[in-house]
Amino acid sequence: xxxILVFALHYEGAYNKNSLGGVSEAAKLAGELGAxxxxxxxxxxxxxxxxxxxxxxxxxxxxxxxxxxxLAQPVVDVMAKVMDDNGHDYALxxxxxxxxxxxxxxxxxxxxxxxxxxxxxxxxxxxxxAERPIHGDSSISTSKxxxxxxxxxxxxxxxxxxxxxxxxxxxxxxxxxSPFSTKAxxxxxxxxxxxxxxxxxxxxxVAGGRGLGKPEGFELCEELAEALGGAVAATRAVVDAxxxxxxxxxxxxxxxxxPKLYLAAGISGAIQHKVGFQSSENIVAINKDSNAPIFEYxxxxxxxxxxxxxxxxxxxxxxxxx
Amino acid sequence: LKICVLVKEVPDAAVEKRINPATxxxxxxxxxxxxxxxxxxxxxxxxxxxxxxxxxxxxxxxTMGPETSVRALHKAVSLGADRSVHLSDDALAGSDVAATGxxxxxxxxxxSPDLVLLGQQSDDGECYTIGAVVADHLKMPSLxxxxxxxxxxxxxxxxxxxxxxxxxxxxxxxxxxSVGDAINEPRYPSLxxxxxxxxxxxxxxxxxxxxxDGTMVGEAGSKVICGEFKPPPQKAAGEIIEDEDTNExxxxxxxxxxxxxxxx
Numbered sequence: 001x002x003x004i005l006v007f008a009l010h011y012e013g014a015y016n017k018n019s020l021g022g023v024s025e026a027a028k029l030a031g032e033l034g035a036x037x038x039x040x041x042x043x044x045x046x047x048x049x050x051x052x053x054x055x056x057x058x059x060x061x062x063x064x065x066x067x068x069x070x071l072a073q074p075v076v077d078v079m080a081k082v083m084d085d086n087g088h089d090y091a092l093x094x095x096x097x098x099x100x101x102x103x104x105x106x107x108x109x110x111x112x113x114x115x116x117x118x119x120x121x122x123x124x125x126x127x128x129x130a131e132r133p134i135h136g137d138s139s140i141s142t143s144k145x146x147x148x149x150x151x152x153x154x155x156x157x158x159x160x161x162x163x164x165x166x167x168x169x170x171x172x173x174x175x176x177x178s179p180f181s182t183k184a185x186x187x188x189x190x191x192x193x194x195x196x197x198x199x200x201x202x203x204x205x206v207a208g209g210r211g212l213g214k215p216e217g218f219e220l221c222e223e224l225a226e227a228l229g230g231a232v233a234a235t236r237a238v239v240d241a242x243x244x245x246x247x248x249x250x251x252x253x254x255x256x257x258x259p260k261l262y263l264a265a266g267i268s269g270a271i272q273h274k275v276g277f278q279s280s281e282n283i284v285a286i287n288k289d290s291n292a293p294i295f296e297y298x299x300x301x302x303x304x305x306x307x308x309x310x311x312x313x314x315x316x317x318x319x320x321x322x
Numbered sequence: 323l324k325i326c327v328l329v330k331e332v333p334d335a336a337v338e339k340r341i342n343p344a345t346x347x348x349x350x351x352x353x354x355x356x357x358x359x360x361x362x363x364x365x366x367x368x369x370x371x372x373x374x375x376x377x378x379x380x381x382x383x384x385t386m387g388p389e390t391s392v393r394a395l396h397k398a399v400s401l402g403a404d405r406s407v408h409l410s411d412d413a414l415a416g417s418d419v420a421a422t423g424x425x426x427x428x429x430x431x432x433x434s435p436d437l438v439l440l441g442q443q444s445d446d447g448e449c450y451t452i453g454a455v456v457a458d459h460l461k462m463p464s465l466x467x468x469x470x471x472x473x474x475x476x477x478x479x480x481x482x483x484x485x486x487x488x489x490x491x492x493x494x495x496x497x498x499x500s501v502g503d504a505i506n507e508p509r510y511p512s513l514x515x516x517x518x519x520x521x522x523x524x525x526x527x528x529x530x531x532x533x534x535d536g537t538m539v540g541e542a543g544s545k546v547i548c549g550e551f552k553p554p555p556q557k558a559a560g561e562i563i564e565d566e567d568t569n570e571x572x573x574x575x576x577x578x579x580x581x582x583x584x585x586x
Contacts, residue, residue, distance in 0.1 A: 011486050040380060072454065073463060097484050101466055104451030107420045107459035111538075113545030114420055116451055133554055142550040149546075154449075183463040183494040187479070190486035204584065228585075236483065240469045240504030246487060253483050261584045282582055283560075284575070290564075297557060298579050304565025312572045320576050320585055 002089040002126070004030050004037045005082060007075060008053055008061075009098055010045060011190065018057055021158035022094030025121065027057020028161070029092075032123040038062060038088070039168070043069035047170055056161055059166045063069020064175050070189050072101030073142030073181040074129045080109045081175050086095045089148050090128055092121075095155030095275070097253050103152040112148035117271070119157045136293050138269065141306055155252050155275040194245025197231070204230025207250060207277070208238060211287055211306060216241040220310040221265055227317040233257070235273050251276035269294025286310070323473075323495075324433040325367045326382045327403060328426060328452070329360040331394035356397040359441025362507040366501050367439055368402040368509070370473050380404050384429055386414060386422060396519040400511035405523040407433070413529045416541030418548070423455025425539050428532045430460060437478075438498040440466050453502035465491055466500035 006026040009016040015023075023039055030037035038060040039053045049063045064078045079102065091106055093099030100116060107114035119140075120131040129176060130143045130151045143149075199205060206225040208218050218232065225232045234244040236251055250257060251273040262280035267273065269285065269292055278284070278297065285298035286306045295301040302309060332355065348475050364383070371378035383398035383406040395406040409429050417425060430438060438460070440453050457464030470481040478493045482502065493499075511519075529536060537543050561578070565571045579585050 009485060018483060038569060044487065070484065073457070076458065094552070097467060100451050101454045101464070103457045104419070104423075104454035105464075107451075107545075108423060111545065112420070113418065113427060113547075114451065116419075133450040134551075137554055139551050140554050141548050142552075144547040144549075146545045146547065178461065180457075180461045180463050183497070184465060185492045187490040187492050189489050190484075191488040191490070193488055205454070237504060240483060240502060246483070253485055261579070261582075282584065284578075295560070295562060299560045300575070301560055301562045302565055302571060302575065304568070304571065308568050308573075309565060313567055313575055316572045316576045317579075317585065318578065 002033050003035045003087065004033075004090045004092055005079060005088040006092045007079065007099060007102060008039045008041050009053075009096065010041060010049065010142050013049065013127060015053075016094070016096060017160065018094035018096045018153070018155060018158070020094070020160040020320065021101070021156070022092055023053055023056040023058055024161035025094075025153070025158035026070070026092045028123055028124060029128060033126060033128070036060070038082075038086070040064070040075070040082055042067035042075055042078060050170040051167045054166040055163035057166070058168050060316060062171045063170055064173050067175065067177070070098070070185050070186050071126045072098055072105055073184065074111055074177050076105035077100045077177050077181050078173065078175045079106055082173060083110065083148070088151060091150045096156055098144075101150050103150045110148055112150050113143065113145040114150040114152065115143040115282060116152040117154045118151050119154050121151060136296070141248070154180050156256055169243045169310045180235045192246055193239075194247065195241070197245055197247045199231045199233050199248055200255060200257060202231035202257075203259050204228045204263070204266065205233045205259045205277075206230055206263045207233040207235065207267060208244065208265050209235040209267035211272075212238070212243075213266070213307075217266070218244055220306065220314075224263070224310055224314045224317070227314045227321070228261070230259070230261070235267055264294055264298070265310060267294055268292045269297070294315070323370070323376050323437065324380050324382070324435045325370065325378060325439060326384050326430055326433050326434070327363050327367050327398065328456070329364070329383050329385050329394050329398045330357045331355065331385065331387055331391040332357045340397050341490040349446040353563070357441055359503060360394075360398070361401060362501050362503050362505055363439040363441045364398055364401045364403060365506045365508040366471060369506060370437075371402075373473065376473050376475060378408045379558035382407060382433055382435070384426065384433070386426055386429070387469055392524070395499050395524060399522045400515040400519040401508065403522075405525070407525045407527060409527050409532065413536055413540050416544060417539050418544035418546045420455055420546075421539045423452050424459055425529075425534050426452070427456045427459035428534045429527065430456065432532050436444045436496045438462070438496075440498075440500050440508065442500045442502045453498050456528075460496075460498065460499050464498040465493060466497050469502045471499060471501070471505065475519075477564045517565050528550040531575040547586065
């Protein structure tokens, strides 16, 4: 059989949205292959929560209870064993940091082919083929696998199917962890740094990146956001640097938004950020570097100094709105 | 403590990124340089050395790639590495991520480092997964996208942002750590260091020198068949304004927003 094994990340009793997308995609593809999709969960997962993955199309859930959560290498041990014991030909991951780490480790362990940042998977002649944008999304390449294949999705690449009332069989697995998999210990998980700001409901977002130059640069964004009646968002680089709260971060390991207007100030627009806002209705970019990737996909791009432009824009917006 | 830093040569984004007029696509040929993300890994190694908590015996830059990759090694040495190792062999051409990680792991095995550092992702769009591949072959614990790393005797305390916020993870050495660019501000090399870089020891090795199984690398040893390139769905090109007169620019932006009823 050419089954697909998918990893489902959970936290505080709920599944990760990208994981559910991965589960749905695996189930859909397995259907086309005439095979089954199964899921792996680790750690503290109730019978009910585990079986619930059946809602999204997997027929069986392998649960490794004593395996630590939030670290990749123990999950590699579990998935490698489950795939070897059950003959899965493919492993699939929804977008997200842990999926990248687990998928890559699993490829090394199983001597399998791996493709990351996958945006689409097709069934061709009874096998999976993965499409992946390369070179700053200027081209799409197709990966085929000589043997087993590991497919790691880009953030938001796979949509979660509407849940059915199907339930999955839950099988507990005992896996002996590799000695090196136990040498990393989670001391603290999921610390939210900075205040909790809700940006997901905003119709207009003014986002700031490293190009603001300093933390105080966000004041310019806040003033413009207020004039526009919107909220302020940030890139990972400035959140990691402590300039703005984690709750406002857009992109990989942050939030995904699709407002009516996304105005990006001092943001180069790397893929990891782009995936978090690319479905916005209107994208406006202000950046002094005319080579910034964001100009390749913005609807309106302004090449110039944001320190000059933002204050005047705030004034002009206020004047226009009266 | 011995630290190996994995580095990679990539197209020089700042200098050479331009659109090829014939294809309308990004032209990424031309000048190549050290992957900017890797400079953070070298800086992290230097800060461990200068931090004074543990004694660093040696910092070794390691790369795999064609002849030109020597430039990336020289840059790495000018930024603080003591010497470098260049894995280069025709047999490696066409290696995928898994094969590349395996080959690099074989070089590292020979060096037997206590800590392997690398940049969180390559600037040329490949694999921010290489650290995890290398770690599995070396049987070492690993963490990627680390933005804070404290070293104590035999142990690291790392912080990174994951799916649900910031995680703090303790890791026993030896370990493989990919650092994020927020971890530090890389220093600029001094002129003396740039001039001296070519004189530091550079060990050129081939597949046979480090015990790489030839059936595991190159196009034949790779498990992914890559190909059938096609253009992405086209999106209409956006309007670009070069800001010369800011008052005028701002009026244009306001008009654009107003047209789309975004100022209601």
